[in-house]
Amino acid sequence: MLKVEGVSKSYRGNGWLGGERRQVLRRIHMEWNKGESLGIIGESGSGKSTLGRLLLGIEKPDEGRVTWGGRPITDRRARRGTISAVFQDYTSSIHPFYTVRQALLEPLKLVGGPGDARKLAELLRQVGLDESYLDKFPHELSGGEAQRVCIARAVSSNPQCMLLDEAISSLDGSVQMQVLELLKGLKETYGMGYIFITHDIMAAAYLCDRIMIVRNGEIEETVETSQLRHVKTDYAKALLRKVIV
Amino acid sequence: MSLLEVEHLRIWDGGSGAVLVPDSSFRLSQGECLAIVGESGSGKSLTCKALMRLNRPGIRQTGRVALNGVDLTGLSDKEMRPYRGKRMCMIMQNGMRAFDPSRPVGAYLLEALSLHGDWSPSEMVAGLSAAMMSVGLSDPSAVMKRYPHELSGGMLQRTMIALAIVLEPDVIIADEPTTALDAVTQYEVVEQFVALRGRIGSAIVFVSHDLGVVRRIADEVLVMKDGVIVEQGGTDAIFGGASHPYTRYLVSSKEALRSRYLQLMGGTRIAEG
Secondary structure, X not given: OEEXXXXXXXXXXXXXXOOOEEEEEEEEEEEEOOOOEEEEEOOOOOOHHHHHHHHHOOOOOOEEXXXXXXXXXXXXXXXXXXXXXXXXXXXXXOXXXXXXXHHHHHHXXXXXXXXXXXXXXXXXXXXXXXXXXXXXXXXXXXXXXXXXXXXXXXXXXXXXXXXXXXXXXXXXXXXXXXXXXXXXXXXXXXXXXXXXXXXXXXXXXXXXXXXXXXXXOEEEEEEEHHXXXXXXOHHHHHHHXXXXX | OOOEEEEEEEEEEOOOOOEEEEEEEEEEOOOOEEEEEOOOOOOHHHHHHHHOOOOOOOEEEEEEEEEOOEEHHHOOHHHHHHHEOOOEEEEOOOHXXXXXXXXXXXXXXXXXXXXXXXXXXXXXHHHHHHHHHHOOOXXXXXXXXXXXXXXXXXXXXXXXXXXXXXXXXXXXXXXXXXXOOOHHHHHHHXXXXXXXXXXXXXXXXXXXOOHHHHHHHOOEEEEEEOOEEEEEEEHHHHHHHOOOHHHHHHHHHOHHHHHHHHHHOOOOOOOOO
């Protein structure tokens, strides 16, 4: 479905120290299949978030291509209704002057779906909230509630894939668990597929069917979650050993 | 006598009058590590800052905070000075904001040391270098020349720990020191804290919402909810058989994650010991 072929990406160094280009991703090949939950894990600076932005088509690779069903993902029409995103910082993900209603209506208008009260109530119900939230502003929501609204918004365009970039990392432990259960429920009920980018290996192992380990801009190893204990590379073994359970 | 005694600590907002921490009491013995756990807004950070009287001016506090029998709450700012930094050292969540962004890290470290001791400059550099090497910063002089924004979060936290090693404070207050770090760096910094306990006899107040980390490092655990200490006990007792429902809820909340991971990894208890 979503295919990455030979993708590289570099950025110019920034600030007065800059100048040298930094290679963030090197000739990445990967695939995401319909209905699949794929975890992308790695340390800070490994390039996993850059890979996420390329998968979303909001950035272009220097070389190689990212395609959805054979069409380039950077083409907005090809992308529509296919993949949506939830990011780490839920406070800045919703326009501060928008109510939950407005925030939910925005993507619905884009895909031309129905934006009536029933649809909105249904969306909120899917993420464990109710209609009483419709007229609230982002600052009136807790972190977990705001992230649920972001997920409701991501679901609203009926995407086949939801890309989550450290989406649970800034939530409290118990709230993290609630959001993970919510994602699991959406997967079981609606067949939602995920690309789950995180440094939280335990969370990835909980939600995902397959795990891809990224290191210094390259894919170190990809493994079925059920085979996690049989990873081959020394780096992957060390990474899994460093999980604080 | 305990090293640090907190009795009837009450913290409230001077403006609105809202009580944030109604009545907290706890003790810390020499060399002990006390973890304060709880969710966002439970008053963990407020409590920590109150120990050093570092809450912003609008936040008021009463009660007794005694270090080696000296009540800190009655001291003037000037008398408080040696307690902040030298006797009690704070390691914050965000290393980037803990350092002065306009100067190289080394300049900041040397200034901190010169304020708190009478070392000669060469002694300070030597002491710092040795401490930085011991926390895994292999090239101390290069790190000291860098500005905070040029270093990673993990490196800044290690640098802070190195500073604490040199200062040898009585108490180290670490407020979510590993929360902003990725899993691997988090593991390494936690290991540094464990090693730190063996190296200098400092007592540690370790604030975290990550119970995995707490289980690894703490002797005693204090559970806070909405400003109130709901339970307090030994780490094994808290994780093994907490009596308060909220503690049980916290401990159980990520149990599904943990047991799934342990099951996937073949039941081996990784990173524990």
